[in-house]
Amino acid sequence: MVAVKNLRKTFNSLVAVDDVSFTIDSGEVFGLLGPNGAGKTTIINMIVGLLKPDNGAINVDGSDDPTRIDVRMRIGNAPQAVALYESLTARENLTFFGKVYGLSGRRLKERVDWALSFARLEDRAKDRVDTFSGGMKRRLNMAGAVVHDPPVILFDEPTVGVDPQSRNLIFDSIEDLKRQGRTIVYTTHYMEEAQRLCDRVAVMDRGKILDLNTVDNLIEKHGGKAVIIAIFDTPPQDLSQFPGTIEGNTLRIETMQPTQDLVNLAQAGLKFRQLRVDRPDLETVFLNLTGRSLRD
Amino acid sequence: MGKIFTLAGKDLKLLLRDKASLFWVMAFPLAIALFFGAIFSGSGGSLSGMKIAVIDEDNTDFSAAYITELEGQSALRVSQMTRDSAFQKVRTGKLSAFIVLRENFGEYRGMFSADPLIEIGLDPARRMEAGYLQGLLTRANFTVLQKQFASFELFHTELDRIESDTSIWNDLTAEQNQLGKDLLSDLRGIVNNLEQEAAPDSGDTIAAKTGGGDLFAVDITAVTDDQVMPRTPFEVTFPSALLWAMIGCAATFAVSIVKERTAGTYLRLRLAPLTRTHILGGKGLACFVACVSISIILLLIGNLILGVRIVNLLILAIGVFSASFCFVGLTMCMSVMGKTEESVGGAAWGILMVAAMTGGGMIPVLFMPSWLLTISHFSPAKWSILAIEGGIWRDFTMSEMLLPVGMLIGIGVLCFGVGIGLLSRSDA
Missing domain, CATH: 3.40.50.300 (P-loop containing nucleotide triphosphate hydrolases)
Structure with missing residues (x-):
């Protein structure tokens, strides 16, 4: 057209x-x-x-x-x-x-x-x-x-x-x-x-x-990894089976397969106070392509 | 053509909804016509006379007859007062002039005296009116003389007075003296013959015997008659009002073109299936229709309410159309003189004001100094007023309209071409 x-x-x-x-x-x-x-x-x-x-x-x-x-x-x-x-x-x-x-x-x-x-x-x-x-x-x-x-x-x-x-x-x-x-x-x-x-x-x-x-x-292609942030009331003793890093009560996972990782966390029977998934978007795409924000 | 009408219709609708523009194209010109028309005509509506005071220091029958004659002249508004009072009123501008009829004015019949018999008091800045007033005073003098010399008895008395006035004869040579006596003798013979021919009790006068009272009359051939002179000041101010209306339209539409450019609607029109001819044609047509429509409204007001004549409708139509066309051309030219509404509006009003000032829109061409008169030939305002007056009171023929119409069309075409050329270049 x-x-x-x-x-x-x-x-x-x-x-x-x-x-x-x-x-x-x-x-x-x-x-x-x-x-x-x-x-x-x-x-x-x-x-x-x-x-x-x-x-x-x-x-x-x-x-x-x-x-x-x-x-x-x-x-x-x-x-x-x-x-x-x-x-x-x-x-x-x-x-x-x-x-x-x-x-x-x-x-x-x-x-x-x-x-x-x-x-x-x-x-x-x-x-x-x-x-x-x-x-x-x-x-x-x-x-x-x-x-x-x-x-x-x-x-x-x-x-x-x-x-x-x-x-x-x-x-x-x-x-x-x-x-x-x-x-x-x-x-x-x-x-x-x-x-x-x-x-x-x-x-x-x-x-x-x-x-x-x-x-x-x-x-x-350009967005990079999604970020899962899980905050626990009481952090579990063993988190070695999960990727990511833990600081205090907060677990941070950078992943290319966020859905699968969420399923794994749920199946482990962990109890969260708060769970957030930050998916990459076009803003991230632009940032990764140019090194600048869209609104710069 | 339909798209041009659509564009023109839109512009006329926008004009009607813009109160400020309506003021400049309609109310302001009308106010000018009414204001100056009223000033020039006093509080009435017709041309009034020059206000003067007369001081009679002679107090004879002749001076009284002279004052009566002045009072009868439509070009003068005469009042009698003391010299001091008259002086003050002239000084403060309440009177145009005062005249003093001095002693011996009656004895010398206002004429043939070595010393001036009439004194005129006038503001030195009003020299033009002084000349006009002198003409009126001389005419009154001759009219009074003509009436008085219509009597055989007065004629004999006057011949006797001249014959016995030694101050006339003493300074003459013997030869001049003889010529003068012969002339007086011949005059007396003519009067005696006329007196004998008249029936004793018929009451005939010299005027009657000489064919109708024109012993001192002069033949005055009018260069202009009432038909080709404005009858009221409104016949002068309404053509100017039409000019100001056209100036208002031209400035408004010039600004409207740049407004479309700054507001983005011009861009929108450029993207539409329109050519540049459509867009500019629409603007031009709207400006033309606005000029003509407002002229018609003003002329109707002038004609129906204030007695402004239209001596030739066809000539007036040609005048209004050609002036409107000229201002459409100016609109196109002025619309590309800046990139903002402020710059175009300022430039348009500035240029048009100068055109109006040099073309008789403010100072009538009649009162312009010669150098300004030369400049006025280049002003579209002058030709517009002339073309419009051609149909209102000048009663122009078609051939007389050729020059003003030709100038207006020429200026219009030139400005239109320049405007379109510059607009095309800025678009590119």
Whole structure:
């Protein structure tokens, strides 16, 4: 559905995107995960034709030219900044964007109603956007990208600065789109979002893709060992049959097979005051790949 | 074209919802038109006369007749008072001028005296009004003389007075003396003949015998008549108001373009299946429609409530359309003069204010010094006002409209091209 090959973009001496290649299948949610300045938005802007790559090729839905009108009709883009007309109502904004994409009459009304429902803003449809909270504006910003029913949708950091409730609504909405079989490109620097929503994730830093795989495979490959921490009321006399180290009442086990080790602990009849398992996640993956945290 | 209408409709809706912009494009121009119109017309609504005081130190029938004549002139508002009081009122700006009719004013019929018979007191800064006032005083003098010399008896008395006035004849040479006596003798003969021809009790006057009282009359050929002069100050202030409305629209839409860029909606439009022509065409159409619509509203208010004439609707429409087109071009050019709303807004208002000042939006072109008049030829404000006045009171013909319309279209096309060129470059 979307394919980029050897993509490169520089701004003067800064290499924003360096030899990036990937393909996204139809119906897939593809994540671009990386800190600010990693080059995620530059890739999005090249996919939609706002920026011309210095080198490389882009193919969207069979076309090599994303600036073509018919290709633009098949792409929806929710930009990182909220791009809405604040003195228009939610319905007026969506109606305007629908008309710009060629919708009219009953079809326009149906799609606007659907988009309002997608953004969970049916009851605020007649209110001006400048009365909305940040989260509501974000949801409407996303609705503006899908009002014309595009098969390919690009969400550029859609949860920046939103409250937890709106964030969950946004996740639900994206999962709805995924169930409907839309192809979604999702950029974020929140690893938990990529972990929850994305089928595959490209981990980016300084314009390069460090690795690209499913979340589980990335963790398995770069996440390192899980950590089991068990705290006892009274530590048992003999713990030699278990891996790990004991300090006072606390047993710490670093393991590649945490489930099996937990089963072994349970079968030994040990009584715990507290048991915790820290699994590696994409944050750990990024840390191991770059030596830096995602939020550095 | 449908997408351009969609974009223009959105922009007009945004304009209607922005109270600050509405103030600048609608309320402010209307306030200017009403405020200056009211100032120029006093508290009434029509042109009022120059306020003057008259001090009569002569106190003769002739001076009284002269004052009556001045009071009858629509261009003057005359009151009588003491010299000190008149001086104070002129000094404090409550009166435009005072005139003093000095002793012997009646004896010399206001004329032919070695010493000035009328004194005019006026603020030196109002020299233009002094010239205008002198013209009015001279006209009144001739009118009074014409009325008085309509009597045979007064004519004989006056001829006798001149003949016996030694101060006239003593300084002349013998030859000049003889010529003067011959002239007086001929004049007396003409008057006697006219008197004999008149029926003894018919009450005929010299004026009647000479064909209708034009012995001292002058033929005045009007360069302008009432049709091509503004009848009320509002006919002058409303074209300026239309100009200010267009300036407001141009500044508002220039800012709206940069606002779309900073808010990200311009980016969103660029990603939509729209060409740059669609986006800029929509903006231009919205600005044009706003200029024309607000002009129509202002003209309706002026016409229906304040008596502003529309002497030629077609010419007025051409004037409003061409001025609106020019300001659309300026909008495009100004929208790329900065990257923030503040910089574009500041630059737009600055440029447009200068254009308005040099083009007659503040100081009427009529009162401009020559160097400023030369500069005004480059101001779209001047051509806009001229084109609009062409349909309101100047009664321009199509050929007379060619110059202002041509200038406006030319400036508009040039600015539009520069604006689009710079916008395309910044997009790239």
